[in-house]
Amino acid sequence: MAAKRSGARSKPLQPVQEPRSEPALSRERIVATAVELLDAQGLDGLTMRRLADRLGSGVMSLYWHVNNKEDVFDLALDSVLEYRGPPQIVESQDWRADVVHMLEDWRASMLRHPWSASLLPRRALGPNILSRLELLGKALSKAGVADTDLNVAIWSLWNYVMGATITRASFDLSDDDRAAAQQRLTSERYPTIERSRLLLDNDWDGAFRKGLDFLLDGLAPRE
Amino acid sequence: MAAKRSGARSKPLQPVQEPRSEPALSRERIVATAVELLDAQGLDGLTMRRLADRLGSGVMSLYWHVNNKEDVFDLALDSVLEYRGPPQIVESQDWRADVVHMLEDWRASMLRHPWSASLLPRRALGPNILSRLELLGKALSKAGVADTDLNVAIWSLWNYVMGATITRASFDLSDDDRAAAQQRLTSERYPTIERSRLLLDNDWDGAFRKGLDFLLDGLAPRE
DNA sequence: ACGATGACTCATACGATGTACGAGTCATCG
DNA sequence: CGATGACTCGTACATCGTATGAGTCATCGT
Numbered sequence: 400m401a402a403k404r405s406g407a408r409s410k411p412l413q414p415v416q417e418p419r420s421e422p423a424l425s426r427e428r429i430v431a432t433a434v435e436l437l438d439a440q441g442l443d444g445l446t447m448r449r450l451a452d453r454l455g456s457g458v459m460s461l462y463w464h465v466n467n468k469e470d471v472f473d474l475a476l477d478s479v480l481e482y483r484g485p486p487q488i489v490e491s492q493d494w495r496a497d498v499v500h501m502l503e504d505w506r507a508s509m510l511r512h513p514w515s516a517s518l519l520p521r522r523a524l525g526p527n528i529l530s531r532l533e534l535l536g537k538a539l540s541k542a543g544v545a546d547t548d549l550n551v552a553i554w555s556l557w558n559y560v561m562g563a564t565i566t567r568a569s570f571d572l573s574d575d576d577r578a579a580a581q582q583r584l585t586s587e588r589y590p591t592i593e594r595s596r597l598l599l600d601n602d603w604d605g606a607f608r609k610g611l612d613f614l615l616d617g618l619a620p621r622e
Numbered sequence: 623m624a625a626k627r628s629g630a631r632s633k634p635l636q637p638v639q640e641p642r643s644e645p646a647l648s649r650e651r652i653v654a655t656a657v658e659l660l661d662a663q664g665l666d667g668l669t670m671r672r673l674a675d676r677l678g679s680g681v682m683s684l685y686w687h688v689n690n691k692e693d694v695f696d697l698a699l700d701s702v703l704e705y706r707g708p709p710q711i712v713e714s715q716d717w718r719a720d721v722v723h724m725l726e727d728w729r730a731s732m733l734r735h736p737w738s739a740s741l742l743p744r745r746a747l748g749p750n751i752l753s754r755l756e757l758l759g760k761a762l763s764k765a766g767v768a769d770t771d772l773n774v775a776i777w778s779l780w781n782y783v784m785g786a787t788i789t790r791a792s793f794d795l796s797d798d799d800r801a802a803a804q805q806r807l808t809s810e811r812y813p814t815i816e817r818s819r820l821l822l823d824n825d826w827d828g829a830f831r832k833g834l835d836f837l838l839d840g841l842a843p844r845e
Numbered sequence: 846a847c848g849a850t851g852a853c854t855c856a857t858a859c860g861a862t863g864t865a866c867g868a869g870t871c872a873t874c875g
Numbered sequence: 876c877g878a879t880g881a882c883t884c885g886t887a888c889a890t891c892g893t894a895t896g897a898g899t900c901a902t903c904g905t
Contacts, residue, residue: 447892459893536814565743591759592752683884686883
């Protein structure tokens with residue numbers, strides 16, 4: 400009965416000097432290639448067969464390193480969310496700027512890989528996501544948010560960022576769709592949002608920033 | 623070349639007194655049955671074959687009324703979002719209570735059908751979603767939100783609600799997963815969110831309400 | 846020195862899915 | 876009565892995820 404790879408296993412000491420062909424399969428290489436494929440072809444473009452092709456391997460070889468396709472999705476999502484923040488996390492003067500930076504980076508990371516937004520609705524709590532939550536919690540705590548309110552604050556910000564990212568990503572793909580939808584508004588029943596040109600407003604970044612400011616004002620009013 | 627059903631067509635005048643068997647295929651019946659199936663079996667449970675079975679029809683018959691499976695998803699999502707608000711929309715005293723009610727109802731509607739959250743990351747702007755956006759815009763406008771800020775306000779609230787709903791729905795399915803994840807936190811690197819028991823906090827409704835209050839405070843400070 | 850072990854790869858095959866194609870039914874109307 | 880068009884559906888196909896089990900090869904205990 401094969402072990403099916405659970406944890407890290409012992410590696411051969413000498414990597415045997417790869418014969419310059421394919422650099423050997425590994426979970427990391429699989430995930431990296433999956434991200435490439437997702438970036439290039441979108442969610443439906445990721446296929447175990449295509450993935451294996453890009454890796455120069457047989458399809459079933461993937462399953463030694465990965466449980467199933469869901470696994471690939473989860474790993475790809477988390478890998479895209481690695482946070483390379485400013486090194487001086489400790490003892491920053493301006494906690495609010497820190498929080499804003501973290502959340503804008505979070506959103507930007509996901510928008511760089513638009514498929515990642517569609518993957519969020521799964522229970523995905525990889526190490527990188529948890530790290531970001533931890534950092535956020537630490538910043539808020541340091542900012543004086545009471546322990547009793549900490550979870551509410553974290554979730555509120557997370558929710559806002561996730562919602563904004565998903566909305567932005569899904570509207571990004573369809574420029575004419577949006578124009579068409581706005582057209583449909585003209586018909587009759589939507590006077591308010593038709594007048595405000597809700598579906599044509601393109602300042603996503605500004606809107607994100609403004610909404611975030613409002614939320615932060617509520618969570619911890621500026622002195 | 624078949625017309626493939628674009629708009630409404632002329633119906634036979636006498637419905638011919640259904641022979642008590644299956645009540646004839648229609649787009650509405652298809653959507654309603656799809657919602658049933660989704661409620662019962664989840665996202666992956668919806669299959670054109672299963673759908674046809676439940677309807678007592680052949681698989682390909684569905685394609686007369688519907689373009690493809692994506693269509694079914696879009697229609698199911700929008701159908702679940704129909705808003706039956708309070709009749710006295712006009713001239714309410716307390717705009718803030720109106721907004722809160724609308725958004726809580728929105729969230730509740732989606733949580734009643736947890737699969738709907740997973741469908742959000744598509745560009746889905748059915749008539750019911752647009753109606754809700756219109757109502758929201760009207761309420762905010764009446765509340766004195768400046769026209770220049772209206773879109774920001776609408777999107778901020780939308781984003782918050784969507785994020786909260788998706789988060790809630792995805793954590794709902796996995797009670798032990800959450801415990802397991804919280805366990806994983808104990809390991810080492812996540813002291814803050816481990817201490818605050820972020821992943822075990824179950825007061826989703828309260829957290830939603832609090833965060834919403836904060837956001838509304840920012841958008842239109844109480845007098 | 847050699848057989849066993851275990852890490853890893855892969856070809857084949859299976860069942861399920863979305864849907865293209867085209868033939869079939871039946872009421873209506875000129 | 877023949878044509879039209881609304882609607883149904885059986886068959887077929889390409890594609891997918893993955894179960895199964897056989898193959899390769901380095902390592903290690905003896």
